Every structure is written in structure tokens, then in C-alpha cells.
Amino acid sequence: MAEHSEESALTEENQQKPRGHEDSSSLSSGSDAEKPGASPSVKVTPYRLFSRERPVHQVLGSGRTADVMLWRNKKISAGVLSGATAIWALFELVGYHLLTLICQGLMLSLLVLFLWSKACTLINKSPPRIPEVNISEELAIKVALNMRNEMNGASAVLREIALGQDLKKFLAVIAVLWILSTVGSSVNFLTLVYITFMTLLTVPVLYEKYEDKIDASAEKAIARIKQQYAVFDAKVLSMIRRGPLKAKKH
Template sequence: MVIIASIFVYSNVLLLLGKQPPDLSRLEITEQSALEFAYACRAKMEEAVRWLLRVSTERDWFAFTTTVAGLWLLAYVASFSDLLTLLYLGIVMGMTVPVVYIKYEDKIKRCVEWVKVKSRKMSDMVNERIIKKVKKKINNVKEKEKKEE
């Protein structure tokens, strides 16, 4: 739609200026350029799948939780808007986030490290509690088996 609208506006502006609109009747996409585009898309999709598998299979809880939180936030925001609004927000964020990161890189890195330390402490605490409960249940089962014998 954007391409068609752009060509429409471009040709009408040229007509207003008294120039000939471009002749697009011989415009064609070669098989080679289509294959190159398909290979590039395939490579990006494979990279995304590898990243998803890495995040889901490794024991890096921070990467997993940030990914889940980011997807949840995206789904939450998407429930209030449509695709064009999301694309607009994505473009604006893509243009502003790198500039902000470059300007405040040291503060952002310190904050990320602090969050990593806190999240690892929380996950270790949760793991210890779960492991203690599992050990208690295993010991209780073993004691019951011994009593039955």
C-alpha cells in the first residue's frame, strides 16, 4: 500500500509540475533478486529461531525472563492498538532508543548489572526453597518406605 500510494503521489506531483510521470510498465523483479531476498529472509528467520531456542534451553534466567516480559508487554500494548500504530511505535523506538543508549550508556549498564545481580539472588533464593521442599518430600517418602518394611 505504501509503495502504491508513494508512486501515486509522485506521479501526480510530476503532472502538477508539468513533467511526464515515470514509465513503470517495464518494471520487473528478476529471479535472482527475488532469490536473494528469500535467502536473506530465511537467514533472519533461522537466526531468530536459534535465538529463541537458545533462550528457552539455556539456564540463563535473566534472558528468559526479559524475553517473556518483553513479549508480554508487546502483547499487552498490541491489545490496545492496531498494526499501523505498532509499526509507528516500533519505528519511533528504533530511532530514539539507540540515541538514548549512546548518551546514557554507563548509567544503563550499571542499572542492567544491578538488575542481573538482584534477579540472580531472587532465582537462587527460589531455587533453594524449592530444592529444600523437594528434599523434604523425598526424605519423607524414604522414611515411609522404611517404616513399611
């Protein structure tokens, strides 16, 4: 009887061992699966031009101006573009002058309103409703304050550049001014304004449509520019900062 009881105890232990081994292996595999380093999933944020984090519509203000620039309402955007093109054609192709156009437009508007008012009195109808335009003092102060802040900011930047405190800004401003002077010698001011207006109505909508491709190409171009600037900085700008005499001593 004792031998039979010992054999039954041994068989029970042998039957329990695989189960425990399976349970421990399943626990170890489960713990390995739950480890954060077991299957790393790194989210790489794509490069965006000008390091922006918001959509193009929000960057442009999320208002009516942004809707027109991004062609949310094609009729309004097409009307604005057609009006700008007509004004440019009047001044550049037909040869109209700004003062002449303003005076003749006012003359025509006043003549139509005057005849309309007289006709309404003769046929006993109410005269045309002309809205009153009043610029509030609050709006005028707000516009003046915004202009003052912008002018003060521009003056501070120009003063900083003139004192030689930021060489990168100095080179950037010189490059922009040189480009503007070159363009200004080729076209007049009205054509330059029209080109700028056309750019605002075409570039944002094209960028929003081909955003990923443009950002990828811009990332490569900026990396190439940074490499070239690093070489230029090491060979030229560092000599300007230290001065030629100090460079010779070293």
C-alpha cells in the same frame, strides 16, 4: 716503612667500603623497583551492557542506518522522524487507510509525470528521466536465504523451548509474549510500530551520550536480578526440575 704501607692499605679499604655499600643498596632498590609485584597496576575493564566490546556505532552496523539512529546527520534524522510522525498522524488522527493512501499517492505521481512528459513534448524539451528499478536475481536470492536462516533459527529455538530443554528461555519468551499481548490490547499495530520507530531514534543516541551512567546502573540492576533469580531458582525451579515426589523423598 712496613707500618706506613699497612696503614695506607687500611685507609684505602675503609674508603672503598662505603662506595660498595652504596652501590649494593642502589642495586637492591633498583631491583625492587623493577619487580612487577612492587607496584601493582591492575586495569579494571568497565562493565558494558550486553557484554559488548565495540562502540555503539559499530554495534549498529557502522552504516547509514547507524548514522540516522545516532543522529550523526541531524537534518536526515529529523527528516526521517518528521516523515514517520506525518504518516502516523495521517493514519491515526486524520483516519486515512493504507490502501487509499497508496492508490492516491500513485495517482498523483502518475498524473504529474504524465503532464510533465506531455508539456516537454510540446515545448520540444527532453522528457523527465525516470530511473528503471530492476531487482537482480542475486539480491532476491540473498534476501530469501537470509529470511530462511532467520526463520529456521527461530523455529529451532521455539522447538527447544517447547521440548522443555531450557527453562530460562521458556520463562523469557513467555514474559515477552505476555508484555506484547498487554501492549497490543492497549494500542493498535501502527501505533506499536511508531513507538518502536521512535524508540530506535531516541534510545541509542541517549545511551551513547550517557553510556557510563547507564552501564553502572545496569550493572547494579542485573546483580539484583541475579540475586532474586537465585532465590527463585532454589525455591521454585529446582522443585520443578526434580518433581514434587522426588523432593518429598529427599
